[in-house]
Amino acid sequence: MARMHSRRRGSSGSDRPTADEPPEWSDVDAEAIESRIVELADAGHEPSQIGLKLRDEGVDGVAVPDVKLATGKKVTEILEEHDATADVPEDLRSLLTRAVRLHEHMEANPGDAQNKRALQNTESKIRRLVNYYRGDKLDEEFAYSYETARDLLE
Numbered sequence: 001m002a003r004m005h006s007r008r009r010g011s012s013g014s015d016r017p018t019a020d021e022p023p024e025w026s027d028v029d030a031e032a033i034e035s036r037i038v039e040l041a042d043a044g045h046e047p048s049q050i051g052l053k054l055r056d057e058g059v060d061g062v063a064v065p066d067v068k069l070a071t072g073k074k075v076t077e078i079l080e081e082h083d084a085t086a087d088v089p090e091d092l093r094s095l096l097t098r099a100v101r102l103h104e105h106m107e108a109n110p111g112d113a114q115n116k117r118a119l120q121n122t123e124s125k126i127r128r129l130v131n132y133y134r135g136d137k138l139d140e141e142f143a144y145s146y147e148t149a150r151d152l153l154e
Helices: 030-042 047-056 067-071 075-081 090-108 113-133 146-153
Strands: none
Touching (some): 030 047, 030 075, 047 075, 090 113
């Protein structure tokens, strides 16, 4: 698939092997995984960070290679069940932090044309994501601006 703001093609990565059940060596209870996920979310970790921590550290010393295979649910679904989701989705939050950082850089360096273009591209991606999430995970009246992004991230 092509990139959004360049003429280059994307890099294709390797696919995970298809599996229908968790491996034999990962024998962890689904309830223990769910409680660990909620615990990590309460500590302030994003869903992608939670998956990495479960893969690397595991639950009770046993690694969890794939949460969906072990529990039958995705990390975000488990967080929604336990009302531990963030107010802003993770992908939108990361774009907002990038936009705020670039905006502050542009205030300090107004002649930086390359980062001005990067800020425009980032804000374009934010507007597309806001349109996608509006009404579902965001309010109907939500509109992106630097001030609202800065306030959301504080």
